[in-house]
Amino acid sequence: MSALQLPHDKLIEVYRTMRTIRRFEERVMDEMATGDIPGNTHLYAGQEASAVGVCLHLGEEDFISSTHRGHGHCIAKGVDIGSMMAELFGKASGTCGGKGGSMHIADLRKGMLGANGIVAAGAPITCGAALSAKLQGTKQVAVAFAGDGAMNEGVMSESFNLAKIWNLPIIFAIEDNGFGEATANEHVSAGSFTRRAESYDIPAIEVDGTDVFAVYTAAGEAVERARTGGGPTMLQIHVPRYYGHYSGDPDNYRTPEEKAAMRQERDCLVNFRQRVKDVSLLDAGELDAVDQMVEAEIDRAVAAARAAPFPPLSALTTDVYVKYL
């Protein structure tokens, strides 16, 4: 099914989720400036269509793993933004009780196996989740999100191999934003990512990650393949990274001109609005209303996170084990 033929409420959901991710990240950047969010965060703004286009095919029971740049994946998989915002502020009401932080948000009830501070580490873990699904015959699928930087970690290649020889129901969603931290991908990556996957006989496809409909279509084939026992797929999703590597990154290794052009020409929200307008599917008023709703929701999330208490000091040593002594 072509994505543009999505029912009205699905189209609204796609837009709302992308908008929520964008505004969540922009707001986090603002809140970082106040000094009240500890540490640093890696912002997903610009890449929204990737997480949303993929996760639209997934149910709550399906698995995803994420990266250090994980807020978008969490939101697209249905993790509550109030608890996420509280987690970023390090509060007891956070998704992980304030003990994980931005890089370790996980919500197993939503099939979200964790953001990850270690590049490519989610890939083999997601293979394990896919193996669980396969052995239990549940028809769940698993998606390992990773960046272009992760492609040069050995464990990524190992995971491709394992996924193929075990015919696992998994999708490797490689979000290629052109940079591993502050280094351009072309400076550090040999060959082609899709050919790497294809050398394991894993079908691979490149997608424009500013076009949520293109992502949705490509991911649909991949998820269908996984769910019907066809094994792994690799998606190379080309996305812009609006901010630097992390929130405190001056990002001066990219020129002001190229950053301006990136935002001007590669914006999945603008693209979406244009596409649905072209075929008169949704009117601008409807989308503006969504924007306002999202704004209010994020305001509430920030206010609640600010008001929430930090975890009690006793939490320092709890949850290390299920049972120790």
Place this chain on the structure above:
Amino acid sequence: MAKKSFRQALNEALHLEMARDPRVIMMGEDLTGGAGAKGVQDAWGGAFGVTKGLLDAFGPERIRDTPISEAAFVGAAAGAALTGMRPIAEIMFVDFAGVCLDQIMNQAAKFRFMFGGRAKTPLVIRATYGAGSRSGSQHTQALYPIFTHIPGLKVVIPSNPYDAKGLLLQAIRDDDPVIFLEHKMLYDTVGEVPDGSYTIPFGEARVVRDGKDVMIVAIGRMVGVAEEAARQLASEGISACIVDPRTTSPLDEDTLLEVAEKIGRVVIVDEANPRCSVATDISALLADKCFDALKAPIKLVTAPHAPVPYAPNLEDAYIPTPEAVSKVVKSIVKR
């Protein structure tokens, strides 16, 4: 009770628990041996024969021969544990943990804490350890200090067949990640092992032998070394008590303190390298908590701060011996 080898005791534990719980799966290199080849299947049954026969009993879906790809299959085991299975991953030699430490140290060990207590990771990682096999520096280390150091992991080091079976059954039923270390020179040792299932709780030391002049603390293969030393010392009128902690995390501090306070003289025997080790850790514990009861300095008998050597004479000199233990004991026991 039947006499069984350490290897057989472990094999029985795996059979019993896989039969009891369908969520238990195994993955590792050459767990069967011969997979995909034309000749004998289950040809090896593991590099040391520990997993022999499991393929016949449970099939290739549950007994999974992996590529030589520790980071991938240990990570997959962690992910499977997080999502409802109870996997046992085998790292053929613990030295190979070097290529998958991220998945152990940063992932499996930390899921529960990082995720605010909302995750369980019932994962067992079995690995062989220890010197004595003339295998050089990369197949012989005693790396339990590394794992003991990491919160979120439990570390089990059985010294005899009975404990090996009971501790492995406990490890598989445990809801936390467990590093289960098997000394490769112990596989052929024999002891009394019951046929059925039984578990030995973690964090409970075993008093291997009672004595009044010195407490010798030893783990894994060093328990046998301590026992031999104790026999030598007995013939010279020195009575040695031996305590085997069995697990280094959790550590049975109560038993160690109780016996150390009663006897007042302590020798710790450890095959691992000496810096930041289990030996220094226990020594620090006793010095901190029962200093006033000590009648002599705490003494350590350990491997040197050097890799395990290849030449037989050097490797023999690397590993603590009963003679070395006896000598150190005599240096602190006033007669």
